[in-house]
Amino acid sequence: MRPILVVDDNHDDVFFLQRALADCGVKNPVQAVYGGKESLIYLRGDPPYNDRERERNPPHCRQTGAENRELKRTLPETVSA
Secondary structure, eight states, X not given: OOOEEEEOSOHHHHHHHHHHXXXXXXXXXXXXXXXXHHHHHHHHTOTTSTTSOOOSSXXXXXXXXXXXXXXXXXXXXXXXX
């Protein structure tokens, strides 16, 4: 089962989103990262996320700012404008 990647800098928002997903019966594991830079580390599979299985089809991402430019350069197949 593919994990759901949640990128948010607010720990409370992540908590409530995880709770809502569980209440709705979503069984996918949730991986939370707390900011754009950490999301890039996760998506590239850099430590401490290098032990996870890389997705054959990376998730579709929508980010803004400098992280978006870095993500486009690093993983161009995942980013929409």
